[in-house]
Amino acid sequence: PDLPVTIHRPAVVCGDSQTGETAKYDGIYYLINYLRMQPSLLSLVNIGNRDVRLNVVPVDFVVESMAALTIDERATGATVQLADPAPLTTHELFEAIAQALVGHGSRITVPAPLVRTSLTLPRAEILSRLPRAGVPYFFLDQMYDTTRARALLEPHGVRCPPITSYIDALIEFVARHPKL
16 A cells, blocks of 8 residues: 655744753854854854855754645645755855844955865864865755745645744844753
8 A cells, every 4th residue: 555655845044033942053053153153243244155155944844844744635645845944154144143143244255265164174173163075065055946845735735934033033042041
């Protein structure tokens, strides 16, 4: 007998959009922790990439989506990309975090090739606390086609919130729990 299967492909999953809560710090939390440690640098320099979008989704969106699609026969046999339909570039993401942490954006943008090279140097991981394995996410352009997911989720009232609507919750969670 055939099993009713739906393949769920989430983007980079972060914590809850309301509370920022997460079980472990990875993904965007590495970036938030790094930028929290360097507020004066953040005020001055944006090391984000203007050409690369980082697709981040909150865990509650992923859970609500999977729960809704589990009972939706239209999803059977489908591959559904659970992603933000309008993700920010890493440059825009840095600006959003800067705005939340220091009240304004950065003044200077460092060229992406220079940032990438410096983040892969031997001591970069120690200084930045950004794992070398995570560096490519900020330089690899990822595209998700969310057309099917949006069509399937619309009747259930499930939508991916823009990261700008919950970035403060993520940052506040990190501030309350600096050593998760």
